[in-house]
Amino acid sequence: MSAADAFTYEALPMRVVFGAGSSERVAQELDALGLGRVLVLCTPEQTEVAGVISDALGGRSVGVHPGATMHVPVESADAAVEIARERGADACLAVGGGSTTGLGKAVALRHHLPMVAVPTTYAGSEMTPIWGLTQGGTKTTGRDRAVLPRAVVYDPLLTLGLPVGLSVTSGLNAVAHAVEGLWAPDASPITSLMAAEGVRALVAALPGVVAAPHDVDARSQALRGAWLCGAVLGATTMSLHHKLCHVLGGTWDLPHAAVHAVVLPHVLAHNAPAAPAAVAALAPALGLAPGAGGAAPDVAGALWDLASSLGAPTSLAEVGLPADAVDEVVSRVLAAPYANPRPVEAGPLADLLRAALAGNRPVTSAP
Numbered sequence: 082m083s084a085a086d087a088f089t090y091e092a093l094p095m096r097v098v099f100g101a102g103s104s105e106r107v108a109q110e111l112d113a114l115g116l117g118r119v120l121v122l123c124t125p126e127q128t129e130v131a132g133v134i135s136d137a138l139g140g141r142s143v144g145v146h147p148g149a150t151m152h153v154p155v156e157s158a159d160a161a162v163e164i165a166r167e168r169g170a171d172a173c174l175a176v177g178g179g180s181t182t183g184l185g186k187a188v189a190l191r192h193h194l195p196m197v198a199v200p201t202t203y204a205g206s207e208m209t210p211i212w213g214l215t216q217g218g219t220k221t222t223g224r225d226r227a228v229l230p231r232a233v234v235y236d237p238l239l240t241l242g243l244p245v246g247l248s249v250t251s252g253l254n255a256v257a258h259a260v261e262g263l264w265a266p267d268a269s270p271i272t273s274l275m276a277a278e279g280v281r282a283l284v285a286a287l288p289g290v291v292a293a294p295h296d297v298d299a300r301s302q303a304l305r306g307a308w309l310c311g312a313v314l315g316a317t318t319m320s321l322h323h324k325l326c327h328v329l330g331g332t333w334d335l336p337h338a339a340v341h342a343v344v345l346p347h348v349l350a351h352n353a354p355a356a357p358a359a360v361a362a363l364a365p366a367l368g369l370a371p372g373a374g375g376a377a378p379d380v381a382g383a384l385w386d387l388a389s390s391l392g393a394p395t396s397l398a399e400v401g402l403p404a405d406a407v408d409e410v411v412s413r414v415l416a417a418p419y420a421n422p423r424p425v426e427a428g429p430l431a432d433l434l435r436a437a438l439a440g441n442r443p444v445t446s447a448p
């Protein structure tokens with residue numbers, strides 16, 4: 082956006098508690114919110130960490146419910162609320178990544194139980210009013226402030242065990258929120274500041290996370306970046322990149338964060354000529370000098386190089402997209418219009434997908 086552009090910015094009512102060890106403060110947060118007894122939600126894989134938090138809550142916890150799964154089936158929300166009611170809980174505490182936060186949101190949406198979130202990945206769902214629910218094989222998403230967590234407790238110590246591969250792809254998933262926030266039709270100076278700083282923090286932190294996954298400083302910086310990128314996702318309208326990833330993930334059941342990691346450099350190369358302000362904001366965050374003599378700084382290539390150096394998948398074939406899927410992706414993406422700085426046309430979109438399928442390194446063009 083240019084300095085002359087008008088904008089509207091609506092702050093979301095978010096209470097954020099951040100810091101190593103801060104998950105020990107969950108009880109204080111519940112007290113401050115007047116929430117008496119919580120059901121602790123998690124995935125089956127995170128029962129242990131959720132159990133530690135539940136035990137520390139003593140009588141304020143009615144127990145751990147390890148019922149979170151990808152894509153939030155309606156039945157999982159209904160089951161969680163039934164258990165919460167049986168045990169006399171008046172809120173949920175979601176301990177985990179986007180799938181667990183998603184379950185907490187679904188319970189809040191369908192049954193009006195408030196939620197506190199303790200995120201353990203970089204997905205950023207805890208910062209957004211976006212919910213998703215799957216019924217009869219169809220995933221529906223929407224926005225509703227009722228699903229926003231009442232408080233979010235970020236404890237980098239809970240991310241030390243996030244596997245390196247998932248840390249990288251989840252971090253790049255967060256970067257994708259910020260990149261699309263920079264060219265969003267409802268971007269504002271404040272969301273753009275958050276986006277640039279979120280990308281800078283994650284780009285700086287992820288090599289440290291890969292080199293030393295238990296480095297608390299690197300983990301803190303990554304989680305702080307993820308918070309900012311999630312806040313951008315919550316405040317702006319996403320474009321081609323998120324639409325593409327939604328179609329790819331939803332239709333072929335591909336891993337969420339890995340798909341984001343592969344697709345983002347290609348969408349960045351596609352949109353860059355129509356989004357010079359976003360390119361200019363991303364260049365320093367990626368350690369690039371401004372382009373000289375009308376050339377664009379190669380933000381797409383730099384992001385691809387970063388992902389590749391961190392060991393992230395770089396091709397859609399690698400994450401499971403069949404070679405003959407391109408035409409179907411194109412028709413699904415073109416079926417419903419949505420925001421994007423560059424018009425989305427079948428030919429360039431198919432080229433983008435073929436390059437991403439093959440794992441080619443994209444290059445940024447000037448406007």
Ligand code: NAD
Pocket residue numbers: 124125126127151152177178179180181183201202203204205206207209210211212213239240241242243244247251314337338
């Ligand atoms: P996830 O929540 O599915 O977690 C992936 C795996 O990692 C799970 O097995 C989980 O148990 C494990 N895990 C999580 N944190 C861990 C930790 N610290 N240590 C060890 N293991 C850990 O993955 P995700 O990428 O966080 O979330 C993806 C889902 O979130 C998708 O369904 C996506 O649509 C949704 N999402 C929603 C929004 C939104 O605003 N609504 C935003 C981003 C993502």
